[in-house]
Amino acid sequence: MKYELLKMIDILGTVSFAISGVFAAMQKRLDVFGILIIAFITSIGGGTLRDLMIGDLPVSWIRNINYSIIIFISAVVAMVFNKTIKNFQNTLLVFDSLGLGFFTVLGIQKGIAFGLHPGICIALGTVTGCFGGVIRDIALNNIPLIFQKEIYATACIIGGSIYFLLLKTGINFDWLDVICITTIFLIRLVAVRYKLALPSLYGNNTSEEEKL
Amino acid sequence: MKYELLKMIDILGTVSFAISGVFAAMQKRLDVFGILIIAFITSIGGGTLRDLMIGDLPVSWIRNINYSIIIFISAVVAMVFNKTIKNFQNTLLVFDSLGLGFFTVLGIQKGIAFGLHPGICIALGTVTGCFGGVIRDIALNNIPLIFQKEIYATACIIGGSIYFLLLKTGINFDWLDVICITTIFLIRLVAVRYKLALPSLYGNNTSEEEKL
Amino acid sequence: MKYELLKMIDILGTVSFAISGVFAAMQKRLDVFGILIIAFITSIGGGTLRDLMIGDLPVSWIRNINYSIIIFISAVVAMVFNKTIKNFQNTLLVFDSLGLGFFTVLGIQKGIAFGLHPGICIALGTVTGCFGGVIRDIALNNIPLIFQKEIYATACIIGGSIYFLLLKTGINFDWLDVICITTIFLIRLVAVRYKLALPSLYGNNTSEEEKL
Numbered sequence: 001m002k003y004e005l006l007k008m009i010d011i012l013g014t015v016s017f018a019i020s021g022v023f024a025a026m027q028k029r030l031d032v033f034g035i036l037i038i039a040f041i042t043s044i045g046g047g048t049l050r051d052l053m054i055g056d057l058p059v060s061w062i063r064n065i066n067y068s069i070i071i072f073i074s075a076v077v078a079m080v081f082n083k084t085i086k087n088f089q090n091t092l093l094v095f096d097s098l099g100l101g102f103f104t105v106l107g108i109q110k111g112i113a114f115g116l117h118p119g120i121c122i123a124l125g126t127v128t129g130c131f132g133g134v135i136r137d138i139a140l141n142n143i144p145l146i147f148q149k150e151i152y153a154t155a156c157i158i159g160g161s162i163y164f165l166l167l168k169t170g171i172n173f174d175w176l177d178v179i180c181i182t183t184i185f186l187i188r189l190v191a192v193r194y195k196l197a198l199p200s201l202y203g204n205n206t207s208e209e210e211k212l
Numbered sequence: 213m214k215y216e217l218l219k220m221i222d223i224l225g226t227v228s229f230a231i232s233g234v235f236a237a238m239q240k241r242l243d244v245f246g247i248l249i250i251a252f253i254t255s256i257g258g259g260t261l262r263d264l265m266i267g268d269l270p271v272s273w274i275r276n277i278n279y280s281i282i283i284f285i286s287a288v289v290a291m292v293f294n295k296t297i298k299n300f301q302n303t304l305l306v307f308d309s310l311g312l313g314f315f316t317v318l319g320i321q322k323g324i325a326f327g328l329h330p331g332i333c334i335a336l337g338t339v340t341g342c343f344g345g346v347i348r349d350i351a352l353n354n355i356p357l358i359f360q361k362e363i364y365a366t367a368c369i370i371g372g373s374i375y376f377l378l379l380k381t382g383i384n385f386d387w388l389d390v391i392c393i394t395t396i397f398l399i400r401l402v403a404v405r406y407k408l409a410l411p412s413l414y415g416n417n418t419s420e421e422e423k424l
Numbered sequence: 425m426k427y428e429l430l431k432m433i434d435i436l437g438t439v440s441f442a443i444s445g446v447f448a449a450m451q452k453r454l455d456v457f458g459i460l461i462i463a464f465i466t467s468i469g470g471g472t473l474r475d476l477m478i479g480d481l482p483v484s485w486i487r488n489i490n491y492s493i494i495i496f497i498s499a500v501v502a503m504v505f506n507k508t509i510k511n512f513q514n515t516l517l518v519f520d521s522l523g524l525g526f527f528t529v530l531g532i533q534k535g536i537a538f539g540l541h542p543g544i545c546i547a548l549g550t551v552t553g554c555f556g557g558v559i560r561d562i563a564l565n566n567i568p569l570i571f572q573k574e575i576y577a578t579a580c581i582i583g584g585s586i587y588f589l590l591l592k593t594g595i596n597f598d599w600l601d602v603i604c605i606t607t608i609f610l611i612r613l614v615a616v617r618y619k620l621a622l623p624s625l626y627g628n629n630t631s632e633e634e635k636l
Contacts, residue, residue: 025359031410033366034359048265053472055481057267058326062336065329079413114482117489124486134563140348141355143565147449147458154457198455201503237571243622245578246571260477269479270538274548277541291625351558353567 002178006102009181013099014067015074016092017043019085021136022078028140031077037137039075044069045132050107050124054114097188101181104129104156108163122160129156129184142197151191159184180195214390218314221393225311226279227286228304229255231297233348234290240352244291251287252350255279257344262336263320266326309400313393316341316368320375321389334372341368341396363403366410371396426602430526435604436634437627438491438524439498440516441467443509445560446502452564462560463499467491469556474548478538521612526603528580530552532587533601546584553580553608575615578622583608 012072021042025035035148044061051059061067063106078085107128111121130146130153146152163180190196233254237247245264256273263271273279290297297304323333342358342365349356358364375392379385402408445466449459468485475483485491502509509516531552535545554570554577561568570576587604591597614620 009452026413028355029414030359031356031361032413033410034356035413037359037365052264052476053483053486054482055267055479055483057265057269057481058328059265060265062265062332065331068331068335099608116482116486119492120486123492138563138565139350139356139359141353141565142348143452143454144458144563147461147563152579153461160304198457201450201456201459202453238625240567241629242567242571243573245622245623246568247625249571249577267479269477269481270540271477271479274477274540274544277543280543280547291586351562351568351571353562353565 002175006177009098009102010106011070012095013102014043014070016095016099017132018071018074019078019092020096020133022075023082023086024136024140024142026079026082033169036072036075036081038139039078040071041139042132042136043071044130045135046103046130047106047132049131049135050110053127054110054116054124056110056114064103093189093192097185098181100129100156100188101154101159101184104159104184105163105177105180108160118164122157122164125160126153126156127130129153149197151187151196151198155184155187155191158187214387215419218389221314222318223282224253224307225314226282228307228311229344230283231290231304232308232345234287234294235298235355236348236352238291238294245357246293248287250351251290252283252331253351254344254348255283257347258315258340258342259318259341259344261347262322262340266322266328266336268322268326301339305401305404309397310393310401312341312364312368313371313396316371316396317392318376318387320392321410322374330376334369334376337372338365338368341365361409363399363408363410367396367399367403370399428600433522433526434530435494436519437526438494439521440519441556442498443502444520444557446499446506447510448560448564448566450503450506456494459472459501459503460561463502464492464495465563465588466556466560467495469559470527470552470554471556473531473559474534474538474552477551478534478548480534480538480539482541503634505554516604517613517616519528521609522605524553524580524612525583525608528608529587529601529604532584532604546581546588549584550577550580553577573621575611575620575622579608579615582611592622 018039021039022035024042025038025046030038044059044067048059048061051057104125107125108121110128116124133146133152134144159180162183163176166176166179230251233251236254240258242250243316252273256279260271260273263269272313316337319337320333322337322340328336345358346356347362372390374395375388377393378388442463443555445463448466449462454462468483468491472485475481490616528549531549532545534552535548557570557576558568571581583604586607587600590600590603
């Protein structure tokens with residue numbers, strides 16, 4: 001049952017990442033092909049960067065055509081029904097946050113399988129979860145969103161740290177991944193709901209920049 | 213004879229990609245070194261990304277110094293004679309379109325050699341042909357041109373699909389690459405001549421954006 | 425003694441690259457997490473790109489946690505004491521230039537160890553020294569600084585060429601790396617001091633662009 005649950009989260013995460021790519025690309029008025037590419041980059045960018053850096057080649061999406069199919073269908077549906085889908089922001093946020101947790105755990109577990117240091121594993125998890133969005137933003141000529149305002153990568157880092165803490169205690173070994181996903185999921189939801197952000201380094205007077 | 217033909221297309225494609233990099237870089241008024249780097253990125257970016265993702269390392273340009281020499285000479289010539297060369301836009305377009313076809317086939321054939329799914333092979337072909345220009349545009353702080361207006365990647369995808377259709381029928385096996393290159397070449401030329409673009413998702417009223 | 429000297433230059437270079445990342449990120453008013461990521465990218469970006477392209481995987485920073493620790497501490501210190509540190513621009517420039525030389529030699533020597541052509545080795549050295557900054561600038565939505573004004577990569581190329589010239593003569597084999605680092609270091613310092621830049625291709629009348 002756990003396996004099916006994780007499989008579903010994997011798919012939902014891929015779908016919601018692709019949809020977030022479609023919306024970001026449409027905001028910049030890209031053409032159909034451009035939107036598709038951005039949907040792909042958002043969905044597979046983080047895992048691709050991780051696989052490249054640890055040398056697990058060919059990268060995941062090349063070995064498994066299923067991701068491409070899921071992303072393609074999601075992107076086409078999101079393009080056609082973009083106005084309808086935008087009414088389901090909350091649902092998308094839930095999927096997206098589940099996906100964030102799932103991809104982070106995936107990155108952590110790959111790091112462990114490669115015998116890497118816990119700190120590096122957490123970094124790889126964060127890269128897997130977050131860097132699809134980072135590459136999307138760079139390709140669209142935006143400064144990456146997660147570098148600026150949101151509690152996003154921070155959720156991955158906290159979730160990853162809890163993963164290794166629990167791993168040390170030895171408690172509940174089997175459901176470690178589910179606990180980690182849930183933690184990241186909840187932090188992300190709470191952060192969006194209450195508009196939590198990392199403390200600013202720049203004082204209250206941010207108006208200068210904003211006026212520009 | 214076919215081998216010599218393909219070799220020549222390879223060189224002409226590399227040259228014309230490098231020149232397009234030089235012109236894009238000069239538009240942003242980069243210095244000599246910056247222009248050289250952009251010429252390199254445009255020429256070898258797509259193949260490098262492909263080799264990285266399938267794990268064929270070191271990447272091509274590192275194993276064969278000839279590409280670097282061709283790019284270097286092309287870039288220097290293009291810098292010195294940039295006004296003269298700009299009078300040969302049509303010639304450049306022909307070279308560029310031949311190169312696009314050639315690099316796409318190269319990517320497809322590498323994918324086949326690695327035993328990958330046809331859909332993935334076409335994706336790799338498209339990456340090889342188009343992503344040098346994508347990385348060039350991102351490095352120059354532009355939204356990639358091929359995400360916006362032109363029939364460019366679409367030509368690669370159509371050409372690649374024809375490649376696999378013909379491969380299935382078994383007809384003309386030996387000249388499959390030449391047919392695929394010709395298809396991409398012709399689509400690209402026709403698209404530029406008649407200013408064909410992918411259908412817009414945003415209605416006729418694009419004036420809002422354009423006024424900005 | 426030479427080993428300890430090089431080790432120290434490695435650390436100082438890593439620290440000063442991280443600090444330059446922090447300052448660039450703070451200029452764009454990123455949040456704490458964004459600043460940390462940019463510090464990492466600046467420090468490890470060049471070496472990561474080099475390792476990816478030659479296929480020396482996992483990339484360096486993944487195999488050795490020490491770099492991450494050094495970067496993390498440097499970045500936190502630079503965030504907290506950023507006003508104080510900015511008074512030490514000259515010290516930072518010295519560290520940065522030493523680091524540039526060291527990383528360039530590192531890239532060259534890796535290229536030699538992989539049996540690559542001298543021209544490719546110099547390119548890899550330049551990538552190692554300069555592309556952390558290039559990726560930093562792209563991620564921050566700037567056109568890379570080194571493509572525009574400064575004698576930076578040029579110093580790496582000259583230093584690398586001298587490395588191979590001396591290697592051919594066979595003189596002073598043992599201190600080749602130190603000679604190369606010193607050359608790059610001095611070129612860089614002189615270039616900054618006397619505001620040397622590559623010759624412009626665009627004539628004196630650059631006012632058009634500047635007015636925009």
